[in-house]
Amino acid sequence: MAVILLSRTFAFAETGVLKRSDVEDQYKWNLEDIYQDQEAVKADLSKLKNKYIPEMKKFNGKLTSGDSLLKCLQLRDDMMRLMDKLYVYAHMKSDENMADNAASELSSQTDALYAEVLTATAFIGSELLTYPENTIKEYMSQPALQDYKLFLDALLKQKAHTLSRPEEELLAALADFSGSPSSIYDKLRVADMTYPEILDENGAKVQLSPGIYAAALESKNRDYRKRAFEGTFSSFAENKNTFAALIEGEVKKNIFFAKARKYDSALEASLTSEFIPVQVYDNLVKAVNDNTGYLHKYVDLRKKVLGLDKVHIYDMYVPLVKDYEIKIPYEEAKKMLLEGLKPLGDDYIRDLQKGFDSRWIDVYETENKATGGYQWGAYDTHPYVLLNQNDSADAMLTLAHEMGHALNHYYTCSTQKYTNSGIPIFTAEVASTTNEILMLKYLIAHAQNDDEKLYFINSLVELIRGNVYTQVMYAEFEKTIHERVEKGGALSAETLRGIWKSLMVKYYGENFEADELADMWWARVPHFYMDFYVYKYATAISAANEMVENMTGTEGDTASAKAKYLEFLKAGSSDYPIEVLKAANVDMTSTRPVDDLLAEFGKLVDEMERIMEKKNGK
Template identity: 35%
Template sequence: MTEELRERKDIDKADQWDLSSLFADDAAWENGLAGIDPLIADAAAYQGKLRDAETIRRYFDAEERLDMAMSDVFAYSFLRRSEDMRDGRAQDMYARAYAKYVEMSTAVSFAAPEILALPEEKLKEIAEADVLADYHYAMVKLVRQKPHTLTAPEERVLSTLGEVLGAPKNIAENLQNADLTFDPVKDQDGREREVAGSNYILLESSKDRVLREQAFRSFYRGYRKHINTFAAAYAGAVKGAVAEASLRHYASSREMASLGEDVPPAVYDNLIEAVHRNMPLMYRYVALRKKILGVDELHYYDLYAPLSAAPEKRYSYDEAKSLVLEAVRPLGEDYVSRVRQGFADRWVDVYPNRGKEGGAYSESTYHSNPFIMANFTGTLDSVSTIAHEMGHSMHSWLSNHAQKPQDAEYTLFVAEVASTVNENLLAENLLEKAKTPEEKMSILNQYLEGFKGTVYRQTMFAEFEKEAHEAAERGESLSAGKLSDIYRKLVAEYFGPELVIDDEVALEWARIPHFYRPFYVYKYATSYSAAVALSEGILAEYRKGRAGLENAAAARYLRFLSLGGSMDPLDELSIAGVDFSTPEPVDRALKKFGRVLDMAEKLAGERQ
């Protein structure tokens, strides 16, 4: 008997997201796409005229109208494509939206170099003009980019290459989500099971070790067949980033990514150094996992296996919603009510279906409610994912409702804080309610996996990116063999001597889509570290009977969520109560990992 994914048409509409806050349907989207052209013309008409504050203000207003309309058009096509990557119409819509985005970027590429070409004193006078008060922070950020902004013709050339530079990511996504197929496998009872990107982690989380191993071998057998294509795609993405950094006079692509978000590059280095100092904790966790599972050798396909011997608890989606609502109660009734409304208004696309993009994400625009793509399978991890993505969505909703459009979009550096605060609130709530040792171990397992997957593993990814980009900057080729060698070495370093490094492990880099957004993944680790401190502070006050704005830690955090992108990210986190000018937040988070690990080791000893 084969366990198959359903087709999308067989999924209840109540469990699919409602995109009508963007466009009523595809026909309305077509009208929205057509409406972009006059907005592009309005903004482009200012070329050669940006010499005074009043004109610059009118241009910024025109550009903002264009940005918001383009954001709606692009988001709708992106969401539609995610529903079923095999859908030719959705793929066409996305391609047309992407092309229009590049056209828009090209049309307005004159603005930054034209403004920054003004004399220094004139530029300073304009930046402080009352008429530009609504765009003050935008002007501050623009002036910072002066050393890295090219001439208008050069910026135009770069903009026209936007679609080409995005091609490696699109190639990898289409290969991964639409074209890549995997051999079905059999579990320990001989039943045939389908293997797909959307259910791979679910299979790897099974108690059935035969199934885990077979799925692991099948999955990477599929990737091995196309590994040179994945390597070529990733090398193209890296070289594109390296070339742009050089053209913009940055020392490296990593510096471009960091300074582009006003984050000192030292934060990246501090993270890696702090995690390396705490490697022994991860080695302890790997050893504990080997001990609890009772295996002679711990393989990569054992890293997601549940540590509780009890049958894995399954949750309905309704139960998941209730657990999330209960977990976020420390943030106050206003927050809880908005989350409840988000569930009722179908922000979430709940279940996996054939062709659906794997993983999960939250997407929103200034005009629309947020949208959550999930692949809910009833596991505790699936419940945690709903909490995680709802954190993103609430961050977007609060920012969009508190800030003007130009200041609403938060930076990627702070993007994972809200999501991981929600995850930690959920884990702590479940731990408090656990009634049996097995239930407690299951939750500790989930908690430990959060640290493993979000701090250690994402930092490992960050080192992989760092090495790959530095190799390209030295002029070295990024062949499949070279990338796999880097990755194998890092897995061995991060997981320690108790883990058997199967040959397939070296190929895992090919399935990480975030590598196509250079130097993004380290932000998961820094955000998780911040979230540990924030959630612990919020819960300490909540346990004294204080919630929402009456909870000082929660009040600071809710203010942070409403800041959007209105100030530098490290300043926003400072308001929330976290200082990333030092490695201290990462060290503090990993001390918490040690305490959770102590609890798991003690419980494991008591069960023997």
């Protein structure tokens, strides 16, 4: 499937903002590039339902020759291409105005149709996997099926983990139940949790909520930060046994499915979905463990700047750059990207300008528009980007991030055939994060004064800390608790708190105080119900940094590195993710990319300290 959807949110924008009709067309995406009228939409819906799906069903049980398989796969691609286009259009139309009933109905209609399409094609993989290995290899050798060689090779890799038809049907029937830990967790954390009232910075009573807590962590008032932390984490502690039971249920579910499919571990089973070697995960954890000294140095700097005896978790988010705010209007943000991303080459800048000029982007917040930001598109559409521009530095970096995804989509779909046009998450975030790193380095180099330079250095430091140290601590916790249960252990609330506390001490160092309530942090992380997902944040930024260094460094052939980066952006799923990165001279089976990034983190912390000492006259 070539649908690309990243960083997506589904909430409503607040009322009292611009009406969509008040925004100039140049600041609105143009969905008429996909469908000019609803009659065309209806025609394609009918074509899928009344032509493609019935034709696909005729192939069920008849993939007995290379010719029949080729015709089936070509029909599947034609059907999925059309389905992707309809699905993307319907949901983006709804996101323009989530109160538009007609658009909502169309998106629901495409949801149901997508399920029908997937059901109609489900037999392909399962039927092929009943054939002997030599039969599949013979299909792979046929010239007519070369476009599908990787698809068949991936199927072959799954063969050892595919069960008999009755067993597969049994596992499929368990799917409805397998999401229960995650569903119950969400309801408990979002709907049923209650938080106390606390006193805010001005001494007024305020009802704690996740949003209030997040804002409080950036307050200069330490007592307020502490009250917000204690109020929030005490609420989680009151439900500690329920949270422990839920995460143990999630872990046991993952282990059950891994054992059922004959994997050595739940970790291996999860990574196999993108054919990532377990070595990548283990090396990532090892590399970060070997480089915790740089994070300790950053904690020490926070201790010094904030004038603390010990740094607590509620001290880790307050900005170190005081009273400094940067406003970057959208038009200025575009100009900055066109300058800051020049290291990617003339072709990239030309195509970035094309995206700006061709109404790929829906820029401003409007009534009932979906909030947040994302990039989306289908194989037969140009990329689309949804923003809610607020003229902040973060908004400029969001534009850089999403346009990184957009150009990745544009190059991949312009180069690859549909069957190889998917972009795995493992590589997709590299393209977006590369843009963020390039922009932050450009802004640091062109800062107008020490305050501005410090602001952007701190932004890059926090980007690395959040995506590497924090996420790898999560990844290590997730690996530890799965291994404990795989060895016959249990996960009580106290066991989970003990594991978490030991990780905090290791990662944050001797100048960090691991408060008793802070060891409930694990209960606040929804990603632990996403089956070994968080490590990808760290691999993405590490690979992106290596790309940037290869293209802008003083050593090596930077022209060759730029050419290889553009080839990387075009690769899609034409090879396995690890191999796609290796072709761009980034080897994620080694620790080098992570080691290099964290060494850079250490240098940035040193530079922050030098600037602060200079500002203070030391």
